[in-house]
Amino acid sequence: MTSLRKENYGKINREKVLGFSWDNKEYFGYEGDSLASALLANDVRIVGRSFKYHRPRGVMSCGVEESGALVTVGSGSRRDPNVRATTQELYSGLNASGQNAFPNVNFDFGGVNNYLSRFFAAGFYYKTFMGLPPFEWGKGTGIWMVFEKIIRKAAGMGKASKEPDPDSYEHANDFCDVLVIGSGPAGIAAAQEIANNKLDVILIEQDSLLGGNSLSQKDFDPYLLNTQLKSSGIRVMPRTTAFGIYDNTVVGALERVTDHLPTPHSSLPRQRFWTIRAKHIIVASGALERHIAFNNNDLPGAMTVNASKHYLNRYGVLTGNNIVISTNNDSVYQTAKELHEAGSKVTILDSRDNVNHDLSKDIDLHLNTLPFSINGRKKIDGIDVCKTTDLSNKNTIICDQVLMSGGWSPIVNLVSHRGIKPTWNQENLCFIPGQIKENISVVGSAKGIWDEKNCIESGFVGANEAMNTFGMHKKEISFPSVGGWSNPIEPLFEVKSNKFPSKSFVDFQHDVTAEDVRLAHREGFISVEHLKRYTTLGMANDQGKMGNIIGLSLMAEQLDKTIPQVGTTVFRPPYTPVPIGALTGRNVGKHFRPLRVTPMHQWNIDHGAKMIEVGLYQRPWYYPKKNETLSDSYIRETTIVRKTVGICDVTSLGKIAIQGPDATELVNRIYTNPFAKLPIGKARYGIMLRDDGIVMDDGTSWRLGENEYFMTTSTAAAAKVMSWLEELLQTRWTDLKVNVTSVSEQWAGAAIAGPKSRDVLNECVFDASEITNDNLPFMGVLQTKLKDGTPCRVVRISFSGELAYEMYIESDYAHGMMDLLWESAQKYDGCLYGLEALGALRVEKGHVTAAELDGRVTIDDAGLGKMASTKKSYIGSAMRKRGVLSADDRDMLVGFFPINEKETFNAGTIVCEKNNIKGQGVGRITSVTHSPELGHWIGIGFVKGGLEKWKDITLIGADPVRNKQMEIKVVSPHMIDPEGKRMYA
Amino acid sequence: MIRIKCPYCGERDHSEFTYGGDASIKYPALDAPASEWTKAIFFRENIRGMQKETWHHTNGCRLWLEVERSTITHEIKSVKACHPQIEKITKNKS
Numbered sequence A: 001m002t003s004l005r006k007e008n009y010g011k012i013n014r015e016k017v018l019g020f021s022w023d024n025k026e027y028f029g030y031e032g033d034s035l036a037s038a039l040l041a042n043d044v045r046i047v048g049r050s051f052k053y054h055r056p057r058g059v060m061s062c063g064v065e066e067s068g069a070l071v072t073v074g075s076g077s078r079r080d081p082n083v084r085a086t087t088q089e090l091y092s093g094l095n096a097s098g099q100n101a102f103p104n105v106n107f108d109f110g111g112v113n114n115y116l117s118r119f120f121a122a123g124f125y126y127k128t129f130m131g132l133p134p135f136e137w138g139k140g141t142g143i144w145m146v147f148e149k150i151i152r153k154a155a156g157m158g159k160a161s162k163e164p165d166p167d168s169y170e171h172a173n174d175f176c177d178v179l180v181i182g183s184g185p186a187g188i189a190a191a192q193e194i195a196n197n198k199l200d201v202i203l204i205e206q207d208s209l210l211g212g213n214s215l216s217q218k219d220f221d222p223y224l225l226n227t228q229l230k231s232s233g234i235r236v237m238p239r240t241t242a243f244g245i246y247d248n249t250v251v252g253a254l255e256r257v258t259d260h261l262p263t264p265h266s267s268l269p270r271q272r273f274w275t276i277r278a279k280h281i282i283v284a285s286g287a288l289e290r291h292i293a294f295n296n297n298d299l300p301g302a303m304t305v306n307a308s309k310h311y312l313n314r315y316g317v318l319t320g321n322n323i324v325i326s327t328n329n330d331s332v333y334q335t336a337k338e339l340h341e342a343g344s345k346v347t348i349l350d351s352r353d354n355v356n357h358d359l360s361k362d363i364d365l366h367l368n369t370l371p372f373s374i375n376g377r378k379k380i381d382g383i384d385v386c387k388t389t390d391l392s393n394k395n396t397i398i399c400d401q402v403l404m405s406g407g408w409s410p411i412v413n414l415v416s417h418r419g420i421k422p423t424w425n426q427e428n429l430c431f432i433p434g435q436i437k438e439n440i441s442v443v444g445s446a447k448g449i450w451d452e453k454n455c456i457e458s459g460f461v462g463a464n465e466a467m468n469t470f471g472m473h474k475k476e477i478s479f480p481s482v483g484g485w486s487n488p489i490e491p492l493f494e495v496k497s498n499k500f501p502s503k504s505f506v507d508f509q510h511d512v513t514a515e516d517v518r519l520a521h522r523e524g525f526i527s528v529e530h531l532k533r534y535t536t537l538g539m540a541n542d543q544g545k546m547g548n549i550i551g552l553s554l555m556a557e558q559l560d561k562t563i564p565q566v567g568t569t570v571f572r573p574p575y576t577p578v579p580i581g582a583l584t585g586r587n588v589g590k591h592f593r594p595l596r597v598t599p600m601h602q603w604n605i606d607h608g609a610k611m612i613e614v615g616l617y618q619r620p621w622y623y624p625k626k627n628e629t630l631s632d633s634y635i636r637e638t639t640i641v642r643k644t645v646g647i648c649d650v651t652s653l654g655k656i657a658i659q660g661p662d663a664t665e666l667v668n669r670i671y672t673n674p675f676a677k678l679p680i681g682k683a684r685y686g687i688m689l690r691d692d693g694i695v696m697d698d699g700t701s702w703r704l705g706e707n708e709y710f711m712t713t714s715t716a717a718a719a720k721v722m723s724w725l726e727e728l729l730q731t732r733w734t735d736l737k738v739n740v741t742s743v744s745e746q747w748a749g750a751a752i753a754g755p756k757s758r759d760v761l762n763e764c765v766f767d768a769s770e771i772t773n774d775n776l777p778f779m780g781v782l783q784t785k786l787k788d789g790t791p792c793r794v795v796r797i798s799f800s801g802e803l804a805y806e807m808y809i810e811s812d813y814a815h816g817m818m819d820l821l822w823e824s825a826q827k828y829d830g831c832l833y834g835l836e837a838l839g840a841l842r843v844e845k846g847h848v849t850a851a852e853l854d855g856r857v858t859i860d861d862a863g864l865g866k867m868a869s870t871k872k873s874y875i876g877s878a879m880r881k882r883g884v885l886s887a888d889d890r891d892m893l894v895g896f897f898p899i900n901e902k903e904t905f906n907a908g909t910i911v912c913e914k915n916n917i918k919g920q921g922v923g924r925i926t927s928v929t930h931s932p933e934l935g936h937w938i939g940i941g942f943v944k945g946g947l948e949k950w951k952d953i954t955l956i957g958a959d960p961v962r963n964k965q966m967e968i969k970v971v972s973p974h975m976i977d978p979e980g981k982r983m984y985a
Numbered sequence B: 001m002i003r004i005k006c007p008y009c010g011e012r013d014h015s016e017f018t019y020g021g022d023a024s025i026k027y028p029a030l031d032a033p034a035s036e037w038t039k040a041i042f043f044r045e046n047i048r049g050m051q052k053e054t055w056h057h058t059n060g061c062r063l064w065l066e067v068e069r070s071t072i073t074h075e076i077k078s079v080k081a082c083h084p085q086i087e088k089i090t091k092n093k094s
């Protein structure tokens, strides 16, 4: 079979010749070609190998439903598998290849599977790996692991590139009054009518050209249409697929910006992922022509009828010289006429016994005739046909192409996304959209209207509905009726073959045959959803666009039910595949999530900090001297803090300003410990519980005035605590006169810790006398100013257990504060310390952080029970001792030492009893560090029953992830200076 | 996508908001017995149909809103500020 590029046909630009390669051979096409049309024009017939049986496949359609011409486009990092050649626009230098074949689609070793096909029937995987009877050989997952690799290699689609995607993708947003999806006659009529009424219209079309099925008409001019629409003010978005309709008439759409260009554009994204918020949606998505299941209906050269009309009139390609058309409906007669006029010999097989059509004498029409089996191996040699009344008596017709039309299926997918069940229309043998309660109208053949004039009329009615959404005048018009053929369609889903196994394909992409559907039924899979999963019908990347209805009809026959009784499967977004790159947009690499830096970020880096991510924050991790490792560095920093002084950026702590006459009342209600009598100028450490009595967060609150507090929260819970306070004040305690404001970004903070910290501060503040032990005792708060007059806040507070302070300053002055502090600290041989040292210092003291307060821990578990007031009620007070929360064997906070002081352990280690190392053990280690002061590794964590129960008992720290075990003992979590003498110094 | 008409900011995508929970829960007094709190916290209706629920306009005006939403269709019947005084002000505004 050679196909002809026909003069005077098509909407391609013959002035512009485009070179491209297919399976490493060079070919030529024209501007306006699809890859599929260019391959057909070059007489490339085999373009793919099927999923399971490796059968040769050719181009089977002209659109997104394509199940044969799935190819790989591009190479290297831009290799894109499973591209539908029918929708890929041709460009100069396009490089495409066949897939699922070795060495190539023309000659494929995997083709042997075709002859082993009885082993690959429905449920093959499930059965095979249940064990092979009679010996149940190979039962279990072990053998599956071996075979899976081989099978996956043999059965499959294209291979994705394993390199990072070099292209960029964008997320974009838009709004409009009315969104029209589809630019066929109905969509165009609707869009134009609405635009004429001065509403803002966006028209989305998945194709590069407007027109929908009009593109298959000889005299249709898509370029003129485009100009007309734009001049009526319609915002036209070609190459854009509406892949899903979501709540509130929001549409997700994928725009292919540069997929049709030879080289990636330097300033354009490859694709845009659109979120379009419309007030009304008009779905004019059209209908898809169905094929017919009969033996060998998948040979290259088998195609839907309307596709051949598209190839002729859009691309100027006549797909066959000697064409047999098999049908059960009227839609093929115009195509037959045009194919004949273009020079093909045309034979029509119509399954009906009487049709009324004005047909040229040169077209053979066989009524009451069915396609039985296509002959040929890699190409079509002929077709065996038979009468509807006698399947055993066959005639052979010589031909080089078989076109099929088993009826049309309205594209109800988008409406189905809204949970609207389609209803079966028996007269037209198709599902049409059900009743819609939202502002969505369906028009044209998507509604089951076949006649072009009626499609246009339905567009006006849809426009009318849309305008009614805006309260505009509604005319008294209603939709034309469904259908529109002069001779009624008759059911023709399958022509049963007496061959076994049958090769009557229902779902081409997954090689599901009619026999597979019957097998599934015999084996008890009678629900459509089970059928789908067992046979994988409708689960390939066309998502059943071609095979679903035929599958349903076969199931209905088996169950002796009607199609609507059997049901339909629900369509879910996306309508066509959406690349992960487009979903991700710009949120890749460094931009995967937002980056937060503190006001002294640059200062930290300038002073040698290695940074670490904590949540979204970049925080100093450690400040290595020359050649120091992380471990060297944090041990030195920890040692210096305990010996002299260290300075640490603590800006990432949450900070909340609490102001108003009821500020004290609020603070007192949310913390477990009493705040009602906290004097002005004092701070207090506090614990917050959740309603259910579990610890939410810890932090400090400083009383700055009669009606004003400054609250700090942990870094991790900053946002949560802020929202929580807002929730309480706006929903529960609406009578409290108090306002909360997040000031986390407004204040920069540094901790100054160590025996020399007071000396350092003295040199930095305006009035050194303020910093004395008497004037600023432990937990004292001071609003003062720096030496240079900049206002600042100082609190005497200690996370390290040493004499220590925190100093806060308006963010813009952070560098100045750090310069002052650091200049002074250096005089005392002080250091800058990072998060690692901060962690070491707090673990030595047994202070908890988010690693311990993980949402399972009560205040008693954390050893802070004495902070729970018994004299007042607060959030969580009623629940904190409920049932299990007051059990004796709860996991309690303890410290851990290795028995052998040379051994190290990791956070996550499971604590087990000796000789009973299994499961979750009796506890867990949550934080570890080397303690310079103690000279060995230490940890804190939890153990059932706490210190009292396990004191002097050797336990096992099990680390199954690292395949490690060591002997450990339980100690008090307060491993250094348990009386706290240092911080009161 | 759920779109919520914030009485202060206007109609916005749900991604700007954080879901709170059942807005019809009456939380007991802080000194109420554990049995009452248990009821309020753990014994919740799983409503099929219109539900009053709270949403926080986290990436907006930070108001906590009471939204009447159908858990079946996501249809939103009404939106108002939870705080009665704020509700009065925003109501007059719109």
Ligand SMILES: [Zn+2]
Residues within 6 Å of the ligand: B006, B007, B008, B009, B010, B057, B060, B061, B062, B063
């Ligand atoms: Zn708002």
